[in-house]
Amino acid sequence: MRLARSQEPAAFDFRKPTPGEQLIHFEHLTKSFGPKRVYDDLELDVRAGETLVVMGGSGTGKSVLLKCLIGLMRPDTGRVLFQGHDLTRFTEEQFIGVRRHVAMVFQGAALFDSLTVGENVAYPLREHFPDMPEDEVRQRVAEKLTLVNLPGTEKLMPSDLSGGMKKRVGLARAIATDAEVILWDEPTTGLDPVTTQSINELINSMKTKLGVTSIVVTHDMVSAFAVGDRLAMLANRRIVQVGTREEVRRSTVPEVRAFLDARRAELVPGGAS
Numbered sequence: 001m002r003l004a005r006s007q008e009p010a011a012f013d014f015r016k017p018t019p020g021e022q023l024i025h026f027e028h029l030t031k032s033f034g035p036k037r038v039y040d041d042l043e044l045d046v047r048a049g050e051t052l053v054v055m056g057g058s059g060t061g062k063s064v065l066l067k068c069l070i071g072l073m074r075p076d077t078g079r080v081l082f083q084g085h086d087l088t089r090f091t092e093e094q095f096i097g098v099r100r101h102v103a104m105v106f107q108g109a110a111l112f113d114s115l116t117v118g119e120n121v122a123y124p125l126r127e128h129f130p131d132m133p134e135d136e137v138r139q140r141v142a143e144k145l146t147l148v149n150l151p152g153t154e155k156l157m158p159s160d161l162s163g164g165m166k167k168r169v170g171l172a173r174a175i176a177t178d179a180e181v182i183l184w185d186e187p188t189t190g191l192d193p194v195t196t197q198s199i200n201e202l203i204n205s206m207k208t209k210l211g212v213t214s215i216v217v218t219h220d221m222v223s224a225f226a227v228g229d230r231l232a233m234l235a236n237r238r239i240v241q242v243g244t245r246e247e248v249r250r251s252t253v254p255e256v257r258a259f260l261d262a263r264r265a266e267l268v269p270g271g272a273s
């Protein structure tokens with residue numbers, strides 16, 4: 001069920017996209033922190049309904065890219081286009097409207113420790129839809145917790161949960177407002193293989209069941225190849241390749257080869273040969 005958008009700033013009028021159409025375009029981005037240049041003419045597009053994985057070494061600017069999309073950071077030059085809207089010109093207030101459609105699942109789940117699981121998931125609903133009747137809030141919270149395989153956990157506190165359960169509550173909270181785009185920052189880092197597998201399945205089911213578009217930032221290659229329709233490699237301050245799993249697996253781009261071979265060596269000792 002979709003909600004009335006009466007509180008949404010007029011400047012951001014989200015249209016239901018046609019699967020496959022260009023939804024987001026990072027155009028000629030540059031970004032520096034002091035003397036450190038993170039992006040130099042970075043270009044990347046994201047298509048509606050796909051899962052795009054952004055991979056790259058530590059500190060290459062993967063998280064900054066996601067933050068530019070929800071207004072937590074701004075590029076120095078260049079544009080971030082969302083359905084043709086230039087987000088770099090958006091005010092803080094306008095970004096509130098964007099965040100109803102573009103939800104971020106933060107690395108550490110970032111739950112409020114003093115609130116129950118149910119209140120954590122209800123939080124964005126109360127923020128974006130203050131007039132929503134309490135019954136509807138409860139119903140939506142229950143629906144989202146069921147979707148992430150945690151039905152009936154409303155009364156638990158975050159301290160009662162394992163790391164993987166916390167991630168799933170973070171996801172339920174991110175999708176509470178029925179966001180059409182989900183940004184995943186290192187969703188499987190630090191999780192055991194079974195929980196990693198369940199998070200990968202969740203990312204895939206968001207796409208197949210709800211038609212969600214995902215951008216997944218990760219250096220977990222098993223996860224990248226399990227969820228990515230396309231994979232983009234960030235290195236040397238730009239995207240050096242974007243391609244399907246097969247194209248990336250067979251890549252001859254030196255930065256991609258070096259990255260994959262190093263990861264293969266980590267996964268299978270002696271496997272880099």
Ligand SMILES: Nc1ncnc2c1ncn2[C@@H]1O[C@H](COP(=O)(O)OP(=O)(O)OP(=O)(O)O)[C@@H](O)[C@H]1O
Binds near residue numbers: 033038057058065
């Ligand atoms: N607020 C900030 N102030 C100063 N430098 C920052 C800030 N945020 C990010 N950086 C720098 O920008 C670069 C890119 O950061 P980012 O967090 O996007 O990297 P990442 O690719 O996500 O790395 P990791 O995989 O280690 O999380 C890093 O060198 C980081 O130190």
